[in-house]
Amino acid sequence: MQNQNSYIYYVGFYSKADNPNKFRIFPAxxxxxxxxxxxxxxxGFKISIFALGEAQTTKWSFFKRKLIKIDEHEKITYVSTFGAFVSINKFLSRLWLLLQLFFFLSFEVKKSSTVIYYHxxxxxxxxRLSKFFNNYRLVYEVEEIFQAAWQGTDKKIKNEINSLKNADAYIFVNDLFASKCGFTEKPSVVCYGDYRIxxxxxxxxxxxxxxxxxxxxxxxxxxSDVYLAINTMNFLPNxxxxxxxxxxxxxDIVEMELTIKGMNDFFGFVxxxxxxxxSGNEYTNFLRNCQIGLSTRVLQNKYSDYTFPSKVLVYLCNxxxxxxxxxxxxxxxxxxxxxxxxxxxTPESVCKKILSLKSSDYAKTNNDSIRRLNDNFIKDLKIILNADSR
Structure with missing residues (x-):
């Protein structure tokens, strides 16, 4: 059982808003x-985040490893990195990141501690290699099977799934993962996204x-998904x-902007x-002025069963x-x-659903559902973190 006075370790490509080491940001x-x-x-646990990342700058610059204490229950360590302006430096930057990660998991994480690792x-x-050197308890947070999102072969998808089998427990992004990946014998919880309203x-x-x-x-x-949303506008009223x-x-952005300009010119108005x-308040304030959120995922179930669109929770929580x-x-x-x-x-089908929405649909709130998801996830997470499943 996890000692609640000790830290849960959390590892992933992450940065707080201040981003002191100029990491490339992955919003989702x-x-x-x-x-x-x-x-x-x-x-009820304390958490120590080991933040992975590589500097976005193309100019030569070196960033030291930084430890920042957020509060009594949270601290974050940013890995050391350096700016890379030629290919060899980019290679060395990635190698330096992997070496730091290996050393941290193998020698800095206390034995028998719990590590949540964002896949x-x-x-x-x-x-996988660090588990041979240190007897820590691994909880994989699996947001997607990358080979599925990239529409890889069945063999590549299976190989990636097999590489995750050394975990002791899991946080999955949807309800299909455990059975589809053959992980039903180990403890797991599901979290679709950010449940904060x-x-x-x-x-x-x-x-x-x-x-x-x-x-x-x-x-x-x-x-891709965005063009299904764009093309739907050909069928919606003005x-x-x-x-x-x-x-x-x-x-891709230039191509999309050209497409939008052509369509707006055809419509005769924007x-x-x-x-x-x-991001941040600018993002949420913008959403307050919108009525409909679109998740026009075009990925087939064969692949999307290993994912979950994060935008769905953003829309619901707004x-x-x-x-x-x-x-x-x-x-x-x-x-x-x-x-x-x-x-x-198809654009026609998306349009049909949008036009079928009634006033009562626009008036419906999601608050109670999201609160239940949040409460149940925290309860289940506490069980996972306290368990000794090895």
Whole structure:
């Protein structure tokens, strides 16, 4: 059983808002890890975060390892890193990161302590190797099987799943993981995302006035989720406006902006807007002015069963009407009754579902459902962290 006076270790690619070592930021990872940190503390444990990352700057610069105490129950250690402006330095930067991770897990983590490890494909080998040197208790937090998200072969997906079998317990992102991956014999809990309610009030909705739709997430290529949202606007009345928030490669963003400009020129007015990446209060304040959140996931169930769209919880916690694709990881979740599912991944089908929404749908709140998820997760997490399953 975990001594609640000792620390739970938490490892992942993470940074607080101050980001002292200029790490590249992964917004969805940061949000989920923020929530897990708060949940561990609420469950009555102290937490020591080992924050992985590599400096974004391309100029030569060296950042020392930093230890920052947040409060009496939380501290964070940022790994040392350096800016890389040529390929060899980028290679050395990644190698330096892996060496620090191996040393931390093998020699700094106290034996028999619990380590929650946010699953990262690039560091799997280091975690497996460190378990030979240190008898710590490993809890894998599995947000996705990367080979599935990348639509890899069945063999590659199976190999990644097998590489996770050395854990003692799991935090899964959906209800399908345990059975699909063959992990039912070990303790596990499910957490879809951040269960902290951000906006307890409903966004204002008035019939026949402007209805603001938001898509928040990755900006991909022409066959990706964001383009299904964009193309839906060809079929919606003129009082519907789509707001795109997110990030992607420079090439994909330029291509999308050209597509949006062409469509707006065709409409004769601005019906689709791209606002870039928003975070913190700027992000949540923006969502307060929207009525509908779109999760237009186009990934087939064969692959999406190993994922969960983080934007869904963001929409629900901001009390938006959430319209989603009928992928199994959501339809078979405990929040399915809070979601409005369209039938097919076509612009016409998405449009049909949006136009079918009634005033009562816009008035529905998600607060009670989210609070139950939060309370149950903290209760289950406490059991997992106190268990000795090895």
């Amino acid at each position: 990872t940061n949000t989920k890890m923020d929530y897990i940190v708060s949940a561990v503390k609420e469950a 990262s494909f690039a560091t799997l080998g280091v975690v 951000i906006n307890t009030n409903k966004p204002i909705y008035k019939s026949n006035e402007v209805i603001n739709i938001v898509y928040a997430g990755v900006i991909g290529t022409s066959d 009082n519907y406006v789509l707001h795109l928030l997110g990030y992607g490669t420079a090439v 019906k689709i807007l791209f606002h870039g990446r928003l 009390n938006l009407v959430t319209v989603s694709s009928p992928i199994s990881c959501i339809t078979q979740s405990k929040i399915a009754s809070n979601i409005f599912f369209y039938e097919l991944s």
